[in-house]
Amino acid sequence: MDWRLHASLDKGRRRLLAAALTLGAALALPCLPALGQDWHDQHWTGTWGAGPGGPPLPATTQTFTDQTLRLVVHTSIGGKRVRIRVSNEMGTTPLRIGAAHVALRAAGADIVAGSDRPLTFGGNAWVVLPPGAPALSDPVDLDVAALSDLAVSLYLPGTVGATTIHGTASQTNYVSLPGDFTAAPTFPTQRTILSWPFLTEVAVDGGSGGGGAAIVALGDSITDGTRSTPDTNNRWPDWLARRLQTVRDPVVGLNARLGVVNRGISGNRLLSNPPEGSLAGRSIQERFDRDVLATNGVRYMTLMIGINDIGNSSETNPVTATDLIAGYRQVIARAHAKGIAVYGATLTPFEGAGYYSPEKEVVRQAVNAWIRSGDAFDGVIDFDRVTRDPANPARFLPAYDSGDHLHPNDLGYQAMGNAVPLELFRSLKTGKTEMAPARQ
Known part of the structure; x- marks a missing residue:
């Protein structure tokens, strides 16, 4: 074949191929949006949360062998859809969750008939979390009421150590006999625990009712609710959540949707980390991004931290007031x-707590004066x-003292929750969210 004819044919083939590719691309482009879900109209807000601590020392690590956890959480706001966040952020080996479900809780470990929803992760019924990583479930439709209980069930195949765990739940949770019982209406309980392994947040979507905003309560054991009565939701953030749902304050607005996410960790500090193996969590400065910024819909934060820095100094x-104030300024x-x-x-x-001293009281007073x-x-x-x-301002009012002179009792936590001024959240109005003006 003459080379000129051959070149002409090659050139024609190349033109035809280019035209075909262009036409194919043009035909494919309109279909591209269908490859992904439209998430712009989603309004996720944290309704519950916990700050993880750990990893504990091997001798004190809870282990689960081919068992299901049924974890009970109390919502602050309701929604039409729900998703969860699980965490292996304190772990050093991969965490496999073989199945996960969410349901409305009936009583104890049992769930409301017809409310069970299997959860997926990227479309899969299972998920493997790398060391140091969290995972979000895919959303599921479920009518969730404010101030109600959900049951989140996690099946853990093999033997799993609870290296990422919230140690002071003040809530009874349930561990099954061997097997996957994530969908079981009646749960075969082997034992109970007062901690939340692996689960760090539950978020809801308001659907057509619009979005909301989350208040993150960041702090230590007094925010965590230590020494409150288990299974009664008497932590001070719980009382704040009740008020936001029941007190029709005209300043806040009748339709305000404010979730309250409790990120208190017992023993937590502002400036330093606890000893190795503690469940007191990393310092506020270290865990801020994970426990505050990653919270769905966060718009407000309360900060009550520093008493453990002072007491353990x-x-x-x-530790000086100047040290603490510098730490506060960084977080702000x-x-x-x-x-x-x-x-x-x-x-x-x-005063009266085990690590109290008059010198440390001076620091507390100086910090409070600055706040x-x-x-x-x-x-x-x-x-x-x-x-x-x-009569003695360095001590708790006796009616509010749990007995250790450091933590309130149920009545004291109620007084704290009732003392939060609702006008702090005045910027959240019906159908519109705006940040409250910040002082510099």
Whole structure:
């Protein structure tokens, strides 16, 4: 064949091929949006959460062998759809969850008939979480009421150590006999636990009712609800959630949808990490991004932290008010950079507690004076004023003292929750969310 004819044929073939590719691309382009779901109209808001601690020492690590966990959580707001966040963020080996379900809780470990929903992760009925990683489930349709109980069931094949765990749940949770019982209406309980392994958040979507905003309560054991009565939801953030659902404050608005996500961890500190093996969580400065910024719909944050920094400080290297204030300023700056309003809570009395000293009381008073000054926070919640004994301001009011002179009892937590000014959340109005103005 003459080379000129051959070249001409090759050139024609190339033109035909190019035209075909162009036509194919043009025909394919309109279909591309159908490859993914439209998520722009979703309004996810945290309705419940817990801050994970760990990893515990091997000798104190809870283990589960081919068992199902049924974990009970109490919602703050309701929604039409639900999803969960599970975590292996404290783990050093992959975590396999063989199946996961969510349902309305009936009583104990049992669920409401017809409410069970299997959860998937990227379309799969199982998920493997790499060390240090969380995972979000796919959404499922479920009518969730505010101030109600959900049961989240996780099947753990093989032998699994609870290296990522919230240690002080003040809530009875359930461990099954061997087997996958994630869908079981009546749960075959082998034992109960007062902790939340692996589960760190439940979020709801308001659907056509619009979005909401989450308040993250960041702190230590006094936010965590230590020494409150188990299974009664008497932590102070629980009382705040009740008020937001039941008190029709005209400042906040009748249709405000404010979720309350409790990120208190017992033993937690602002500036330093606890000893190895503790479940007290990483310092606030270390866990801020994970426990605050990653919360669905976060718009507000309360910060009550520092009493463990003060109480555990050594005589040779004591923590000062200046140290704590510098730490607070860092947290405030990081929150403001993401459009989150921060409300500072004064530190409650602790005279009589095991780590109290007059010198440490001076630091607490100095910190509280700075918080009250309004120098940096967007607002102040004066828990100290509400809980102290007027006859001895360094101590809890006896009616509010759980007995250890550090933590409130149920009545004290109720007083704290009732003391949070609802006008702090005035910027959330019907159908529109705006951040409260921040002081610089």
